[in-house]
Amino acid sequence: MILHRSLGPIDTTAVGLGEMPLTLEDNLGKDTGIDTIHAALDAGCRHIDTAWAYYCSGGEEQTGEKLVRAALETWKGPRDEITVATKVGHFRNFTNGVPTWDVDGRPERLIHDAKQSAQALGVDSIDLLYFHRPDPKVPYAESIEAIRQLLDAGVARTAGISNASIEQIDIARSILGNRLIAVQNQYSPVYRDSADTLAYTARLGLAFVCWSPLGGYRKVKDEHRFDAFRDVAAELGVSYQQVVLAWELSLGEHVFVIPGAHRPATILDSLKAGQLELSETQLSRLGD
Numbered sequence: 001m002i003l004h005r006s007l008g009p010i011d012t013t014a015v016g017l018g019e020m021p022l023t024l025e026d027n028l029g030k031d032t033g034i035d036t037i038h039a040a041l042d043a044g045c046r047h048i049d050t051a052w053a054y055y056c057s058g059g060e061e062q063t064g065e066k067l068v069r070a071a072l073e074t075w076k077g078p079r080d081e082i083t084v085a086t087k088v089g090h091f092r093n094f095t096n097g098v099p100t101w102d103v104d105g106r107p108e109r110l111i112h113d114a115k116q117s118a119q120a121l122g123v124d125s126i127d128l129l130y131f132h133r134p135d136p137k138v139p140y141a142e143s144i145e146a147i148r149q150l151l152d153a154g155v156a157r158t159a160g161i162s163n164a165s166i167e168q169i170d171i172a173r174s175i176l177g178n179r180l181i182a183v184q185n186q187y188s189p190v191y192r193d194s195a196d197t198l199a200y201t202a203r204l205g206l207a208f209v210c211w212s213p214l215g216g217y218r219k220v221k222d223e224h225r226f227d228a229f230r231d232v233a234a235e236l237g238v239s240y241q242q243v244v245l246a247w248e249l250s251l252g253e254h255v256f257v258i259p260g261a262h263r264p265a266t267i268l269d270s271l272k273a274g275q276l277e278l279s280e281t282q283l284s285r286l287g288d
């Protein structure tokens, strides 16, 4: 039985599918994208993470959300079991000809984009809407106020914040109350700077969703940080990625992981992490 956890009021799988690689620059095309989402859902995954900004710089916007919709509309399983989370506040750009990410946290832009997200996803109300990343040009409370208005208007049912500090979590909670259900921050063996928010969300009863849980596009010099995970994986006869995800899930009942995948095989392997039991001795070798 695949591991389920409570994401606020939503019962869903602890391992979700991070949609981003399916629609960024190095994606393998729409058919593989749909196959990957279908494979994840067929294997029991019930949580998909996407964003308004998951598209190629300079190309059609919102292709990530549109891909999720196309996959769900052609999937034969129970659509109502699937939680789709999306995010607003980012858009793609270029810097010196290289694809990049920019932020726009102005309330009017967030409200506009969230309505577009609901439309692209083909839903009346978004299951979980995150404010993607703080915009240094806009006071945080003003951006969060826009998320509150979107909840009040029914554009989204629950809210999350991403790339948030403890101070920003407090601001968001003061404005959104218990409609704030999740904090999505980067967390992996190569990035533990957000450990303070992982602990803080546990105390508050909020979900903590690890983004780039496998290290994302990491640098070659980071590889040694996976040595202990590879050793434990070799003993258990599983991939080290499963061990990484299982270790993250062991950090608290409030923790979720959303590994990305370009192809069915990788998400199918990652989904097994929810059932992987690591002993106390193995966990102690992996660090806190």
Ligand SMILES: NC(=O)c1ccc[n+]([C@@H]2O[C@H](COP(=O)([O-])OP(=O)(O)OC[C@H]3O[C@@H](n4cnc5c(N)ncnc54)[C@H](OP(=O)(O)O)[C@@H]3O)[C@@H](O)[C@H]2O)c1
Pocket (backbone or CB within 6 Å): 017, 018, 019, 020, 021, 049, 050, 132, 133, 162, 163, 184, 210, 211, 212, 213, 214, 215, 216, 217, 239, 241, 242, 258, 259, 260, 261, 262, 263, 266, 267, 269, 270
């Ligand atoms: N909130 C934010 O600001 C933010 C920022 C970044 C990402 N995210 C979210 O986090 C999700 C995950 O992050 P990510 O995609 O950057 O990185 P990631 O999950 O750390 O790593 C994805 C990479 O790991 C590989 N992989 C996944 N499972 C594997 C397995 N079991 N065995 C071997 N290789 C495996 C994939 O390989 P293949 O390419 O071969 O499939 C892919 O290249 C994104 O999709 C997005 O939804 C959020």
